[in-house]
Amino acid sequence: MSTEEKQEPEFIQFRYPRQVTYHHALGYQSKFANGLKQGRILATKCPVDGRCTIPPRIVCPFHHVRQTEWVDQGQRGRLISAFKINFPMFNSRTGELQNWENPIIAVELEGGARMDGWCAEMDPEKLKTGMLMEAVWRPEEERQGRADDILYWKPVEE
């Protein structure tokens, strides 16, 4: 009789490929999504301090008052921050893992709201805080009210 029976760890693999579809009713956020389809960037505005926020929020998180006013944020903004990723991540439109060549940036729009987006300038070294950027949109028929309806932001000569 063996004094010590070495137990190999057992593995069992279950593959359950399944499509999990979430049907999100956007409700008041429809205004934002439809705005994107029309090539407009709309943000909710706090009635207390006038701060505009993207993504739209039903109440101002700081004053907890209902935000019912929407403000068009314009088409231009100033660069706040940028990063470029060197590892693959999921594309939420296609569901595929992919490499991302364009840096992701945050811009502060004319209306005061700040939002994320992709950047046309591929070299992060060339990006400077405060640079003026302009939205470049997907063709209208391809827009779905999603974040990447704005294909990217490109630097603008001042």
Next chain:
Amino acid sequence: MAERIAIVGVGQTHHKSKRPDVTTAELCAEAVERCLEDAGMQMKDIDHLVMGSFEVADGYYSPDKWIIPELGVVGKSGLEMQNVGTTGGVVAAASFNSAATGLFDAVLCLAWQKMDEAAGAFGRGGGGANEYWTGQFPMSPITNFARRTYAYMDRSGCTEEHIAIVRVKQDQCAMKNEYAQLRLGLTVEKVMQDVLLAWPIRRLHMCPTTAGAAACIVCPEEKAKKVTNKPVWVEDWLTCHQGGALTMAEDPTASTLRYACNVVYKRCGITNPLKEIQAWEVYEPASPAELRWIEEVGICEDYTAWKLFEQNKVGIDKEVPFNPSGGVTATNPIGATPVVRLVEAVLQVRGDAGEHQIQGKIERALATGYGGQGENVIMLLRKSL
């Protein structure tokens, strides 16, 4: 009915990147058994359970239901909690509240994370995202810290080398902690040459994925004194979340840590944190975060913590005994990590941290949990009542 409470026993697993030798329930059982042994108690002495993990990243739904029976907890009361990154903190806070009601003799606080069983089927690999906006971008804690660190470096004199120094210090601490996952023997050169994920964040700067569990037992005063002669009193706690109020685009420095610490300090009469708290286990998901958290907990002025590292003032036996266990950069079982911080803080107060024990009398220890875009849970421990 409100009672003073103490932690009478702690336990954690030896954290590894994968644990193919155990099921999730067995992983939890390891931590629970060690905890019961530490307290000198048995499962029959526990009457309430508060547990949690970031189940979405493991591809589970409501895992407490099938873990419970394997812990021998059938017939007891309890519930499960979750809040992504601060899950462990919320679980700990809930255990504290439950024990302080006086309704229970002993509350078991348990948190875990397996990470190695789901193929990211339900999680996105990044974990935690606003479905309607930030989730549509390739964002993750890596990119969040890329933004934070960029903002930090921009405003201070901190360079990439300073961040590497932080990482080396974290590793030196982890080398003295048998439970830590990453114990690598790092040098500044090695860190600076590591794979760049998103400037300035390198792979070594980020916390790893970990399979691990941690548990502690919380008792009201009278029971605590009966169970052990080394109870660690829970002086105060606070969950202080953000709830999605700010995205990283809106404020890359967003954090509730300073605010939360100030609330706790005020309630407990603490005016000089570095003097009045002798051990710190603060949840830093990435090396550069440690710099900012040292400032936010009130140890030094804003945007100067990098100088402390330059002057070699941070370490187990140094002026600033921050994260003597090696911290989260060495070990991150997401849901369990705040409880690991708590366990480490308890060991420090008791003088049981072995090689990574901070010398001298530890009257107070602070442990925190972190999550999302700057959410925090603060747990303040005390040696004497």
Next chain:
Amino acid sequence: MAGRVGIVAVAQTKFEEKKLDKHVTELMYDVTRAVMGQTGLEFKEDGTGIDSTVAAAYDLLHGPSGPYMFLGYVVGAYKREDERVLEDGALAVYYGAMQILSGHCNTVLLVAYTKESLIDKNLYEWVGMDQIYQRRVGLDFVSAAGLQAMRYTTKYGITPEQCAKAVVKARKNAGNNPNAMCCDSLTVDDVLRSTMLCDPIRVLEAKPTPVDGACAMILASEEKAKEITDKPVWITGLGSCYDHHDLGWRDLADCEALATAAQRAYKMAGIKDPLKEFDVAEISEQYSYQELLWSEGLAFCGKGEGGKLIDSGKTEMGGELPINPSGGMLSGLPVCVAGMDRVAECVLQLRGEAGARQVAGAKKAVAHGVDGPAGQLQCVITLEN
């Protein structure tokens, strides 16, 4: 000192099959604002408003990446104590009361929300089974209920007609509830002629799905409760209990976990004869047989006598102990919200604000919530005015 815990305000949405015009945050907002309006309490940092929020919501239903963390701002989570219970809403009430009994908070906002219309409920309930054994045979909560119904009715000779009566009663009662979804008048024959869903449960004997909705309430310490309202409803008893997960380990015909949870709550409240002492009961029955079985666990009748109890008419409106004057889950309630909504309905009853479904002169009530397959986790809360 905490004293008793009082419920000072409740709110619910209308429960509907699909609220396609509302985002989940709108549901949360509607009920949160309603209870804040009723009490005049706001989110304040100076301790004069709402101190903390406890939410009940399942992330997996709303998105695969931990969405509550980004929705919490709606319920005041920004820089405020905020914890989330990953169970049925009754457990959130159970834990929320502990935040007050511990002396940690004076006022707690509770919110439960679910939009079942987002995703197939059965899918995630299947994921809720343990992944090695029960999930592999395709067991989900519906089939677990089917097994329990089969065992229960066979062991004790419960007839299909007795089970069907629960549905008939529920839909009839729902006619008096403006928030209810299904209030069609059914006969026992209608129910028994409906398609077989999962033997022996027929489609009309299962909770309608999908249902969207939310519920909120505010708890306060005794002193604060008396300041806020002249009609506080006191929580007198709390109890929860876990059962086995593997169905084979239990005799499904009995619900020992519920009996234990109920006794824990009754002992705290000093209840000895539930059928006589309670004036109204709001219990969570997702399937018709559960009304009979849970009645036994709640000690409204003896073991195996659930069928006799419903035949006796004692649980009808006007009977000795009306069960579910609101219509309960069988007339359409979302999971997770249901348990908190049971407590809310009891509160309305005890405040005399239940309109057409009011049980005259109600003084003591019992609310019940359940989570997990075949009632694995049970929670009982007793209340009085």
